[in-house]
Amino acid sequence: MHCIKKKTLNIKTGGLHVLIFSFFIFPVLLFAQQTDSTMPVKNATLENCIQYALQNNPQIKNAKINEEITETIIKSKLADWYPQINFNYNLQHNFQLPTFNFNGNISRSGSENTSGFNFGLTQNIFNRDALLASRSTKEVRLASDQNTQLQKIELAVAVSKAFYDVILTVQQLKVIQADIDRTNQSLKDAYFQYQSGLVDKTDYKRATIALNNAKSQKKSGDEALKSKSAYLKELMGLNDTQQFDLLYDTLQMENEIYVDTTQSVSYNNRIEIQQLETQKKLQQFNLQYNKWSFLPDLSAFGNYNLNFQNDQLSKLYGTTYPSSFAGLKLSFPIFQGGKRVEQIKQAEFQITLVDNDIRSLKNAINTQYENAMASYKSNLYNYFSLKENFSLASEVYEVLRLQYRSGVKTYLDVITAETDLRTAQISYYNALYQVLSSKIDVEKSLGKINY
Numbered sequence: 001m002h003c004i005k006k007k008t009l010n011i012k013t014g015g016l017h018v019l020i021f022s023f024f025i026f027p028v029l030l031f032a033q034q035t036d037s038t039m040p041v042k043n044a045t046l047e048n049c050i051q052y053a054l055q056n057n058p059q060i061k062n063a064k065i066n067e068e069i070t071e072t073i074i075k076s077k078l079a080d081w082y083p084q085i086n087f088n089y090n091l092q093h094n095f096q097l098p099t100f101n102f103n104g105n106i107s108r109s110g111s112e113n114t115s116g117f118n119f120g121l122t123q124n125i126f127n128r129d130a131l132l133a134s135r136s137t138k139e140v141r142l143a144s145d146q147n148t149q150l151q152k153i154e155l156a157v158a159v160s161k162a163f164y165d166v167i168l169t170v171q172q173l174k175v176i177q178a179d180i181d182r183t184n185q186s187l188k189d190a191y192f193q194y195q196s197g198l199v200d201k202t203d204y205k206r207a208t209i210a211l212n213n214a215k216s217q218k219k220s221g222d223e224a225l226k227s228k229s230a231y232l233k234e235l236m237g238l239n240d241t242q243q244f245d246l247l248y249d250t251l252q253m254e255n256e257i258y259v260d261t262t263q264s265v266s267y268n269n270r271i272e273i274q275q276l277e278t279q280k281k282l283q284q285f286n287l288q289y290n291k292w293s294f295l296p297d298l299s300a301f302g303n304y305n306l307n308f309q310n311d312q313l314s315k316l317y318g319t320t321y322p323s324s325f326a327g328l329k330l331s332f333p334i335f336q337g338g339k340r341v342e343q344i345k346q347a348e349f350q351i352t353l354v355d356n357d358i359r360s361l362k363n364a365i366n367t368q369y370e371n372a373m374a375s376y377k378s379n380l381y382n383y384f385s386l387k388e389n390f391s392l393a394s395e396v397y398e399v400l401r402l403q404y405r406s407g408v409k410t411y412l413d414v415i416t417a418e419t420d421l422r423t424a425q426i427s428y429y430n431a432l433y434q435v436l437s438s439k440i441d442v443e444k445s446l447g448k449i450n451y
Contacts, residue, residue: 044245046163049236053159054152054451056237063148070144077133080124088118093313111309113316119304125328127299128292136285143278150271152451153444155235160440162232167248168433169228173221175425176214182418183211189405203411210415214422257383257435259376259442265369267362269447276361280354287347293340296332365445372441379438383431386424393417393424 044052054060092115097108124130187207230240238244267273307321397417403409443449 044247046160046248049163049232049244049246050156050159050451053155053236057155057235058237060148060151060155063151067141067144067148070140074133074137074140077130078137080127080130081134084122086118086120086122088120089116090118091115112311113309113313115308115316117306120301121303122299122301125298125300126295127297128289128295131292132285132289135288136282139278139281139285143275143282146271146275146278149451150275153271153449156449156451157440157444159232159235161437162228162235163246164433164436166225166228166232166246167253168429169221169225171250171429172426173218173225175422175429176218176221179418179422180211180214180218183207183214186401186411186414186418187211206411206415210418253432253436257380257432257439259439261373261377263446265366265446267365270361270365271447271450272361273358273365276354276358280351280358283347283351283354287344287351290340290343290347293333293343296330298331299329300326301329302326369442369445372438372445376435376438376442379431379435383428383435386428386431390421390424390428393421397421 092113094110094112094114097110097112100107100109233240233242233244236244302325304324305322307323308316308319309321310316310318397414397420400409400413400417404411404414440449
């Protein structure tokens with residue numbers, strides 16, 4: 001497969017047929033703007049660029065980090081089911097001992113120095129917060145994963161369109177360069193005919209004007225290529241010092257423009273619908289969570305204490321007075337002013353909102369599909385028409401060029417034919433880009449793009 005770097009973009013052909021052959025037969029374009037020899041993207045087909053972007057785009061990296069954050073949150077919530085063990089230590093010096101009155105006798109009780117080691121254990125038996133965490137774990141993970149999937153799909157679509165846009169611009173530059181080559185030859189022909197006295201200066205000046213216009217267009221195209229390439233590099237996660245090479249086959253691209261127009265929308269294929277379905281499940285868990293508020297929290301606990309008392313600090317830890325106990329704790333809120341009932345109603349309303357969002361999104365997806373399909377069909381028809389125009393313009397130019405050299409046609413006819421040919425070529429590549437871009441929109445609306 002042939003690869004052509006940008007700095008070798010100038011094409012010199014022996015004739016129009018060779019030029020056309022080079023446009024459609026040879027796989028073209030290796031683009032590199034930086035001097036750095038590092039090749040972070042090799043064999044950069046469209047799929048290579050997408051895969052590289054999925055690995056290096058900062059937003060995708062952040063989405064994956066958010067998945068990790070979600071995982072840590074899940075684990076921290078599930079940790080409430082494990083036994084909770086605590087340790088406390090205290091050391092206290094009493095400047096004045098507590099005073100007690102017993103049957104009229106005033107006395108002081110206690111020691112001047114006290115200390116204690118406390119080991120406590122609690123175990124949740126029923127706790128609605130921990131229960132919600134354990135039951136919704138799968139859906140919480142799924143929601144995080146679906147968010148990453150959505151960002152990957154959006155990135156793949158953006159990279160695809162940016163990839164085609166760069167290719168389109170390069171092909172346009174090739175067309176303009178070929179036009180410059182033709183105009184240079186026409187300029188020479190006009191000059192020689194002027195020197196021979198066959199024509200006046202008009203043809204020579206017209207050729208010069210056409211050449212200057214073509215060079216100006218090429219300069220604009222070169223700058224546009226830099227801008228579009230920078231955008232593609234941004235999507236791929238490349239910095240300004242890195243280079244990349246784009247490789248593609250024009251004939252293969254032409255073969256990839258087709259899509260089955262008889263397909264119907266399957267809403268479940270769309271990641272956005274899947275996200276809302278997951279959100280609905282989470283809202284249903286939230287409803288159940290609020291219903292559990294009428295149930296008591298139940299936990300077991302146990303404590304083991306080592307107590308120390310002595311009036312002399314140096315002998316404080318000489319004697320131990322241990323104590324221990326275990327028990328169950330039942331916590332049951334009896335009345336909260338109707339708060340729990342209102343929270344249940346709120347959770348039910350949230351589920352209804354999600355149902356409405358699903359219906360609304362399905363309608364929007366159907367509209368999106370119809371618009372994408374209409375645009376695709378229109379662009380496909382336009383593509384075939386402009387492809388035929390390109391072929392006809394090539395034939396017309398070749399005939400008029402030969403007739404002009406034979407003195408049958410005027411140079412104005414040649415200039416007009418060159419302009420028509422250039423316009424037809426650029427329009428053809430525009431149409432190819434438009435049909436490929438609209439095909440991507442159709443596949444996206446059908447949920448066919450997944451990464």
